[in-house]
Amino acid sequence: MTKSAGEVKAPQKAPGNQPKTARGEATRKAILSAAERVIGAKGYNDASIGHITSEAGVAQGTFYIYFTTKEQVFSELVLEMGRLVRHTIAEATQGIEDRLEAEKAGLTAFLEFVCAHPDLYRIVQEALFVDPQAYQEYYQTFAAGYRAGLEAAQEAGQISKGDAETRAWALMGIGRTLGEQLVVFKSDKPISEIVASGYDLIANGIKP
């Protein structure tokens, strides 16, 4: 993680108290993971510190060794979700040179991800109210990358010309709502079918 001299402190992120032992590391992870499950299931407000710590198998006070506040765990989860999603999609589209194919692969990867992490999905949604800044960062970072990809594809003539910014948001919206259909509304439609229909829309639109 980008060291320089003798410093071992985390570079950009210094949230709460970082553990300094393997034991501490494990405990912190356990709490974070429990928080993901509990907050994802019950929502931010109904998820009490007591719930989280008992799910993690530690005492209530232990929470405050690693996190300064309830909101902080939440923020960290949103951040993590952002990194994970971007990483997952980047990996899935790695090496695909045709943008349309990359769209298809990216959409598939995203839908599979949200199915595997329904809790994280809900947490990001709730961030709009609990931690608006984290929410904005999540979407703006995502949108920025998406937009850059679309612009490059335009240059390369792989897709038609158009406002990359608006397109990026619209395409995110497609993925988001289709993901929600799966996770929140518990549709049993297979991902491959959804992707096929979604991709057709993205590529060709609905004009006859």
Added chain:
Amino acid sequence: MTKSAGEVKAPQKAPGNQPKTARGEATRKAILSAAERVIGAKGYNDASIGHITSEAGVAQGTFYIYFTTKEQVFSELVLEMGRLVRHTIAEATQGIEDRLEAEKAGLTAFLEFVCAHPDLYRIVQEALFVDPQAYQEYYQTFAAGYRAGLEAAQEAGQISKGDAETRAWALMGIGRTLGEQLVVFKSDKPISEIVASGYDLIANGIKP
């Protein structure tokens, strides 16, 4: 409940205690309207009954004359948002026989609506956690109507064939995210431009 003969109770909706006087009616409306502003601005949990009633200019206890619980006002707001949005879009697309034109008009109307009612927009988002049932009803009702419209247009040959269900969700997603870009991320891009780009995507896709 389920009365039979000479009952005059509200037909489908019987939330809390309905007022029986013009005065009561006015007070109830004032509270509902204040709730919309306060909850929209601060979010469900930070919006206390005290905040709402003082914004409405009534005493705290007055709240419970018309609403049985804090959650109930919230539900009612989500319901109202649903009716308003559907009504607004239906009106805007009234009499447009070409589906693609109707899409454009509907998207415009939706974006204008969310700009005019940013609070309601946020409230619906928060319903996912505060009142999941209301949230689901909101989207499923919307999706059902959307889907029916798309299917009819397919029959009429106005749009290409495709899975109307998935298309409905995807198109909702586009509107939703573009609306969010305006209201939450405070983009200053004019609606007409956004609609133009969005419509192009919906109609033609991004294939070169």
Added chain:
DNA sequence: ATTATACATGAATACTGGTTCATGTTTCAT
């Protein structure tokens, strides 16, 4: 006018749950 009903008040109640803290226990360098 009178009275029953609807409406309004705001202080009191009751309870939840985030955060702190004094007190142990474990780990690690020396």
Added chain:
DNA sequence: ATGAAACATGAACCAGTATTCATGTATAAT
């Protein structure tokens, strides 16, 4: 071994706030 630092505990504190209630005031019918 041994002391210091890291880690862990859970009971207690405290603030906020949804809801209730006893007590009024306005309204409409008789």
